[in-house]
Amino acid sequence: MIPVTVLYEDARDQKTKGFGLHDLVVQCVCDALGRAPWDVGKMLIGQPKNGANKLRAECQRNMDKLAAKGGWVFAVYDADRIRERIGLTVNACRQSVIDRLKDGCACADHLDVVLLESNLESVLHALRAIYPALETDETWRRAIEGKKHDARDLLFTAAAKPSPLMRPVREALLAQQPSFARLVARIARVL
């Protein structure tokens, strides 16, 4: 069993129990594959990195080790400000962004760069539009305006519940967030 690693651009650099975004990705992959979260979760490792620069540095530093046994690595960046952060013009094409983010990475053929449109807040806003009763107004406020990790984790984890009620919510989210859907589909393909 070769683990698949997902590195997320985030505002924290240390994995926290109940990392909600990753839990949601795991459950969406489970939905796609018809497998159980405990089965997928053990081979899908999620790791937050604080900012695009650290995420990029992590890929440059550790791709050879992460892909040593043929494992795949997914690097998930916020698309909205990535061009200026890596020194490209705002109208640089998507492929040139991906090529630049892969620069200096060993085993780049096993590195899949995903640009989340436009960023994590977009996923949160979409989730709120789909199912505002997911959590209390205060939790939504803390997650979106306050950018609080715990509130975001609560929301994503709530959306990741394997219950029949949440499956349509996730399907609607994937339909509204094509870049998020691409991430899920690509992970499902390599698992």
Place this chain on the structure above:
Amino acid sequence: MAVDTVTRLYVDGLRSIEELAISLRGLTVLIGDNGSGKSAIVEACEILRRASTEGFFNDLHNIHGGLFSLLRHGERRLFLGVDVDGAGPPLVYRITLAQDGPYTVIEDELLVLEPEGLLLIARTRNDAQVYRDGEMMKRIEVAPDQLLLTAASGPFSPHPALPRMRRALANLEVHVPFEVMPSWVAKADGRRSEARGEMQLQRVDRLERLGKNLPNVFAALQNEFGTAHWNETMEYVRLGLGQHIETISLRAGAAGMHSLWLKLRDRDAQIPATSLADGVLSYLAFVALFRLPRPDRSLLAFDEPELHMHPELLARVLGFFEAMAEKHPVILATHSDRLLDALSKPEEAVRVCELEQPEAKTRLRTLDADALSRWLSDYRGLGDVRSAGYLPHVLAEPAEKPPTKDAPGEDGSS
């Protein structure tokens, strides 16, 4: 409704602390070598809490070992003070305790209403005075071992600020790691594992130190604050322990005693608190601390919250403290690099306790935000920087002149 919180803490002459003033806003994380004064600051908070009680003097002797054991070597006086603000004009409270031969005496005690500096109570060793509108109202008799604040803040208090200050002190909350020792250790050594134990159901308004009333706190969370609050509490439990947790329940045992049980999804059997892992039970206690509404808490201090915590679970617990720090000051004393790594704003929160030599006195250092920012471009967090041995590179220069209680400096460094 506005609530009083402690905005500044003053400690002179306690253990390694010669003179210290620390501003308290949001989260304050104390780090430093063993013996550098972190726990002394936490203990100062507890002594100040006891100043709100009638039994202050007894507790000072019986629980804190008396002034002789509290005093810094060579000192004759212990000075403690707080600034409080929120529910009215700022208040300033100070106590000085002194050693007089074999006896401990209250040397000074005063309460001042800012910003006018209106004196409300003032006491010297033999004279206790209560003021009204700036005029001395009366001299009163208080026992030599009774604080004037408690004596004069009853139903006939001359000014509402007296009970206000007393409430603010009473609402200081000081914690040490929860007592979750394995049941077999407790039984083998004739000790009690507090958080695992059975208890009579009672109404509670706070989680007691060591997690002693944990079952009652969960009973309150389940029954007193509505379904939405309970559901969200369980979401927080699952965030840390996993989605396989279905619920937490209380079960009645013999003689009306109740204990905590954990129910897993798709399993009939429940797990009693006596069988839970140390870290699991500690995490439940942290959830209880976070989720039990305490609108009047004036300060929360926690010494070494990292005990029993997996690094990823510790990061989750830190999130609770950061959320609580949006409402009232929180002080954490820690040795955990992983906790430091997980801090949202280490440059604002962290104070480094150092023993200044040759006097071996505690001083607080702040971080240099610019320097830290440079290091964090390559390091995971402040803990990562510290474990690599580079903490001195991210310290701000010490203030040239230590701030005093009369002329407090910025940010609490002293």
